[in-house]
Structure formats: structure tokens, C-alpha cells
Amino acid sequence: MQHGGKRITGNVIGKLGLLLAGLVVAEASLQVLVYLAPMKFRTALTEATSYDFRDENIGWQRRFLARYGKLDQQSIPMSQNEYVTHPVLGWMPKPNLSITNSIGQTYTTNSRGFRSPHEFERSADKYTVLVVGDSFTYGSWADDTEVWPTLLEGLDPEINLLNFGVAGFGVDQMSLMLEMQIEEFAPDLVVAAFISDDLHRTTLCFRDYWKPMYVIQNNDLVLRQSGEKTIECKVVSRVFLPGLKVVYQLVTLVTNRPLWIKIVGRVRVVLGKQVASPGRALSPQQWRE
Numbered sequence: 001m002q003h004g005g006k007r008i009t010g011n012v013i014g015k016l017g018l019l020l021a022g023l024v025v026a027e028a029s030l031q032v033l034v035y036l037a038p039m040k041f042r043t044a045l046t047e048a049t050s051y052d053f054r055d056e057n058i059g060w061q062r063r064f065l066a067r068y069g070k071l072d073q074q075s076i077p078m079s080q081n082e083y084v085t086h087p088v089l090g091w092m093p094k095p096n097l098s099i100t101n102s103i104g105q106t107y108t109t110n111s112r113g114f115r116s117p118h119e120f121e122r123s124a125d126k127y128t129v130l131v132v133g134d135s136f137t138y139g140s141w142a143d144d145t146e147v148w149p150t151l152l153e154g155l156d157p158e159i160n161l162l163n164f165g166v167a168g169f170g171v172d173q174m175s176l177m178l179e180m181q182i183e184e185f186a187p188d189l190v191v192a193a194f195i196s197d198d199l200h201r202t203t204l205c206f207r208d209y210w211k212p213m214y215v216i217q218n219n220d221l222v223l224r225q226s227g228e229k230t231i232e233c234k235v236v237s238r239v240f241l242p243g244l245k246v247v248y249q250l251v252t253l254v255t256n257r258p259l260w261i262k263i264v265g266r267v268r269v270v271l272g273k274q275v276a277s278p279g280r281a282l283s284p285q286q287w288r289e
Contacts, residue, residue, distance in 0.1 A: 137165025170201025205233035
């Protein structure tokens with residue numbers, strides 16, 4: 001009996017050893033394949049699989065590192081060298097920018113670094129409208145002639161429109177932008193153009209780059225400066241994606257739910273304890289729970 005037990009234990013250990021060796025070989029093979037792949041493919045793969053449901057700030061940092069390789073203050077926070085870092089807001093469009101993107105759209109900024117064909121000034125004989133917003137207001141992937149604040153200004157010669165929209169901004173950055181500009185320009189009307197995700201961005205200390213973040217401290221709203229290292233914001237020093245994890249996350253992306261949830265769901269079906277219908281997509285919050 002003892003010999004039979006030892007034999008079973010030895011078989012189990014042997015199979016676990018083979019499984020571990022197989023995983024090591026698979027991991028090494030995947031790392032070699034990724035290493036030999038073109039840089040563009042490696043960057044896209046890293047970006048596609050870098051999301052971390054436990055801490056979204058980490059996912060955004062990994063995405064940034066995949067593109068630029070470092071998180072220091074000299075890094076360019078977005079593509080096409082459109083932006084520069086900003087000590088308060090996180091990032092800003094470059095001043096006096098004039099570039100054409102890959103599909104022939106022209107991007108122009110004034111001397112202040114804002115998307116506008118003219119310089120900003122307070123005009124006493126015009127109705128001044130100050131606009132803050134995100135990429136929709138800034139005009140990402142839109143020609144200078146297609147940016148909606150510019151189109152609005154063109155409808156009435158009596159309107160002096162000041163477009164302070166910046167791509168990637170959350171409503172916290174929009175609020176800070178407004179505080180920085182409102183006294184100088186004393187607008188007749190302020191328009192805050194935002195989408196629901198801009199509200200969520202206020203919970204992040206890193207998105208397209210380090211950004212300011214408000215936290216509650218002793219029942220007060222306290223501003224954490226852009227790039228300030230705090231307990232609310234963990235810092236990723238490098239990007240290392242295990243090949244097997246990449247495969248796992250790609251399956252997650254394709255099926256719209258983590259692989260382990262699919263496996264558990266099938267087990268529950270077999271046991272008659274199914275709590276979610278097959279194929280049902282779960283939200284990130286449900287994944288955490």
C-alpha cells in the first residue's frame with residue numbers, strides 16, 4: 001500500500017515537473033518570438049495587453065513605456081511630438097505648431113500652444129466664449145478647418161472664441177485650465193465640453209502622461225501635483241510582459257472577459273451553480289468582485 005502511494009505521489013510530481021518544464025519552454029519561445037518581431041508589432045502588442053484591472057494607472061504607464069521607454073520629465077507624452085510636459089496640467093500642445101498628420105490633416109497652434117488660427121485676446125467689442133475640453137474640443141484627427149470651436153466662431157463675426165481644449169484632459173485638468181485663464185480673458189461665457197470618461201480621468205494620476213489629481217484628505221479636496229509620487233499612484237519602472245500572460249490577455253480581449261472567468265463559468269454550469277449566462281460580458285467592477 002505504501003509503495004502504491006509513493007508511486008502515485010511520484011507520478012504526480014513527475015507530471016507537475018513536465019507541466020512546469022512545458023510552461024518554461026513555452027514562455028521562452030514566446031519571448032524569443034516577441035523579441036524577433038518588428039518594433040512596431042512589439043509596441044502594439046504591449047499597448048494592447050498592458051491594461052491592469054487592479055490599477056489603471058499602471059496600465060497607462062506600461063502603455064507609455066512601450067511607446068517612449070521612460071517616464072522622466074523629458075519624455076514626449078503623445079505621438080507626433082505635438083505636446084510638451086507642463087508642471088501643473090501634465091501636458092500641453094506645443095506653441096506655434098504646424099504639422100500634417102498621416103492622413104493629410106493640418107494641426108496649427110498659436111503662440112500659447114492652443115488649437116486656433118489666431119492669437120487669443122480679450123476683445124471688448126465681441127462676445128468672448130472660453131471653451132475647455134478634451135480631444136473632441138482640441139480637434140484630434142481633425143483638420144484645422146474641422147475643429148468645432150473654429151466652426152462655431154465662423155458662424156458669427158461677433159464671437160471671439162478661445163479654444164483651451166487639450167487632448168486627454170479630465171475635468172480636473174479642465175478646471176485648472178479655466179482657473180489659469182479666466183482672469184486674463186474675462187469671458188462672457190464659459191463652455192466645458194466633456195464626455196463621461198473625462199469624469200473618470202479625475203481618478204487617475206497617470207494617463208497620457210503624469211497628471212494632477214485631487215484626493216480627499218481630512219474632508220478637504222487636496223490637489224496632488226502632476227508627477228507627485230504618492231500612495232495613490234504606484235510607479236512602474238519597466239515593462240516586462242510574460243509571454244503566457246500576453247496570450248492570456250489577448251484571449252481576454254477577444255472574448256471580452258478574462259479566461260479564468262470563462263473556465264469558472266463552465267465549471268459552475270457542470271455543477272449546476274451557474275450564476276451568469278454563457279457569453280455574458282462582465283464589467284471591470286464585476287471582474288474585481
